[in-house]
Amino acid sequence: MLATLERMAILDKADEIAAMIIESEEANQYRKSLYILKNSRETQRKVKEFVKMKELYEEVQRFGKFHPEYKKVMMSIRELKREMDMDVHVAEFRRAENGLQNLLDEVSVLIGRSVSEHIKVPTGNPFFESSCGGGCGNGGSCGCSA
Numbered sequence: 001m002l003a004t005l006e007r008m009a010i011l012d013k014a015d016e017i018a019a020m021i022i023e024s025e026e027a028n029q030y031r032k033s034l035y036i037l038k039n040s041r042e043t044q045r046k047v048k049e050f051v052k053m054k055e056l057y058e059e060v061q062r063f064g065k066f067h068p069e070y071k072k073v074m075m076s077i078r079e080l081k082r083e084m085d086m087d088v089h090v091a092e093f094r095r096a097e098n099g100l101q102n103l104l105d106e107v108s109v110l111i112g113r114s115v116s117e118h119i120k121v122p123t124g125n126p127f128f129e130s131s132c133g134g135g136c137g138n139g140g141s142c143g144c145s146a
Contacts, residue, residue: 017107026100033096036089043089050080 021027037043057077060067067073084090105123112121 021103021107024103026096026103030093030096030100033089033093037093040089043087046080046084046087046090050077050084053077053080 053073053076056069057073060070060073064070105121108121108123112119
């Protein structure tokens with residue numbers, strides 16, 4: 001019975017943390033930039049053109065440089081990708097997305113390390129990964145004493 005009450009308390013705290021993250025500046029900025037991204041006609045045009053070309057690119061990749069449209073498609077996909085990446089709304093969305101991801105990584109590391117320094121928390125961010133503090137996951141071949 002005690003374990004059940006303890007688990008409920010942990011779940012309640014997890015809900016509180018989730019609510020704080022949802023109400024955070026990073027989450028608000030993410031939602032705002034996503035809304036702007038999805039409602040900008042010019043940005044959506046660029047994304048759709050890129051997605052359409054990406055499908056053709058994937059077909060060309062099956063045959064490699066032997067495909068008759070290889071050079072044209074490779075040049076077009078790079079140009080469309082650059083055009084999409086340079087869009088103000090796409091750039092702002094990516095900044096907001098990275099900000100929110102960093103917040104989530106920090107929270108994950110704090111929770112993991114509050115339990116034990118040896119808990120591995122997959123953040124995907126090398127800033128949080130030390131030589132033996134978790135995240136390597138390769139059995140000590142990185143030099144840590146896992």
